[in-house]
Amino acid sequence: MPSRSHIADKIRAKLKKRKKEGNLRKLQISYGLIDFCSNDYLGFSKKKSNFRPKSQGSTGSRLIGGNSLLFEKIETKISVFHRAEAGLIFNSGYNANIGLFSCIADKSDTIIFDQFIHASIRDGIRLSPARSFSFEHNNTNSLEKKLQQASGNILVAIESIYSMDGDQCELKKILTLCKKYKAQIILDEAHATGVIGKHGRGLACKLRLENHIFARIHSFGKSMGCHGAIILGSKELREYLINFSGAFIYTTALSEGSLMAIDNSYEELKSGTEKIHQLQKNITFFKESISKKLKKHYISSNSSIQCILVGGNKKARKTESILQKRGYDVRAICHPTVAKGRERLRICIHSFNSENEIKKCLLNIEELLS
């Protein structure tokens, strides 16, 4: 067993290396900046709530004291909204992915995942006894090669909108391939919730493919502006997760206040589409405002996630810092979160950003990159 001082030395050395490579992560508190970084695409997080929870905490896991009628009502309501047979709420999207991928496959099964899949899915797969391999991002030829090598039950993990490049998965083509190889799709709809499809129901619903997807994960931490996530699928899948998913079984359930916030956001999604339309308008405006100079750095995307490649962690961090000093809360995404050479400014577009803010932000980026 290494002594405590060995551990301390190791930690120090690893932090020093990060610092030297210009990718030391730091917590920031930003006040009064124009929001181009949050996942609050529709501004729901800023809603003044008028609900008053009767209790502060849920008192335990869902299987002990933490369950309630409110939980079950909301799960049913959200399942109906996204046209699923059933749904089970988890404490976050991260927990939902860990909880699903860690328990869904056995040693004899195979999980195939897009190389750009979110870290929470990778971590969930790491906890699974199944064989796993990645395929080239959104590349169906690469996926087919991996499907040919798979054995047992085959699961394919993809995202509706990829969180780093903001591009959309080739759901129809991937589904056709999966049918050919009798593979099941698990679709993470985190960045499509509230953004894609009528009333923001997500990509599967937009393409009317919801009945062909084994499981869908909708996180409430993005457009819904609150906290938690739901896994949608069959009633049997729900029962299976209640019985076998450690991330569901062994944790304190969400509080009544959290559930009310989720319900509140879904009510707003159902009642109008104005904010979603405004968001789409702003995304189009951003894309049309990219200058010729910036085009060569731009990663094309139709989602709220827009990226401009910068090249190198140091340059990315420096540009981020200047933009913030000028009032624009844009964040740099550095290596190792993205591949070397793909370091970038990640600009999140919201329904509440004005055209003037978008235009000026882009002008500043152009000046700093030229």
Ligand SMILES: Cc1ncc(COP(=O)(O)O)c(C=O)c1O
């Ligand atoms: C694609 C994707 N899945 C899951 C998550 C995790 O969701 P949450 O923030 O609710 O834990 C994220 C968050 O960054 C994400 O981008």
